[in-house]
């Protein structure tokens with residue numbers, strides 16, 4: 583049954599309460615103008631019980647496919663394997679889905695048509711990256727090339743399918759090793775928990791096949807480092823960000839903050855940046 587709204591607040595549901603989802607839940611509980619946390623979905627509710635009861639207004643705990651019944655905006659922050667199960671029912675109901683496992687969108691691109699047909703929306707935050715406003719703007723004109731280089735500490739790359747399938751030993755590295763060079767689409771297949779940022783960049787710009795990417799395992803860095811070069815008919819720009827890893831070493835701390843900033847914009851009177 584559809585939940586009745588108590589006010590004109592936008593109801594927000596969160597799928598996944600890991601390093602990103604728990605920060606968003608806390609921010610919503612502390613107060614974001616015009617928004618209220620209505621529901622969450624987790625794999626193991628018992629594990630998150632004490633966190634949820636510590637919130638001032640504990641949300642409902644629902645199965646992931648029911649979040650769209652209880653919310654206007656569903657925020658996906660679970661592993662990309664769950665992306666479809668979270669986003670499909672939400673956009674079918676005409677809801678907005680905020681997607682952080684952006685790489686998973688490439689294998690589920692029909693969700694965009696599904697959202698369009700049902701009045702839903704898919705919102706991709708800048709996440710752990712920088713400057714998607716400039717890339718969006720440049721894409722209104724013509725972008726000639728987008729090149730990105732990602733360097734991560736060893737702990738942030740362990741277990742990536744590309745490393746496992748190619749039997750690459752990164753544990754004993756003493757100097758940086760280029761693991762991958764190719765398209766953002768192929769990078770997302772090989773490093774699904776590491777290069778969502780490259781897919782977001784590609785969707786803002788010239789697409790996952792033309793966006794060029796390198797991935798390095800770098801024992802000399804302690805942060806997730808992303809450098810980007812864009813060549814367009816309106817501008818040439820270089821961008822860089824050095825993310826402090828969160829409690830999940832693969833995920834930069836700024837990712838959750840980017841989603842919170844996106845949520846703040848939903849009802850803010852003053853919005854800055856595109």
Ligand SMILES: NC(=O)C1=CN([C@@H]2O[C@H](COP(=O)(O)OP(=O)(O)OC[C@H]3O[C@@H](n4cnc5c(N)ncnc54)[C@H](OP(=O)(O)O)[C@@H]3O)[C@@H](O)[C@H]2O)C=CC1
Nearest residue numbers: 598599600601602624625659660683709710775778830833
């Ligand atoms: N767009 C971007 O810039 C970035 C995107 N990401 C991506 O964001 C996503 C989330 O990252 P992060 O928060 O660090 O990941 P975590 O591993 O910290 O958290 C994932 C959460 O999803 C939950 N989960 C797993 N399976 C299910 C399920 N079937 N139903 C409901 N919940 C489930 C986990 O539950 P439990 O706690 O029980 O294990 C956990 O709480 C990842 O896909 C990551 O790759 C990361 C960094 C940047």
Ligand SMILES: O=C([O-])CC(=O)C(=O)O
Nearest residue numbers: 710776778779806833834
């Ligand atoms: O946090 C980061 O620096 C980027 C990341 O993991 C991703 O894009 O998946």
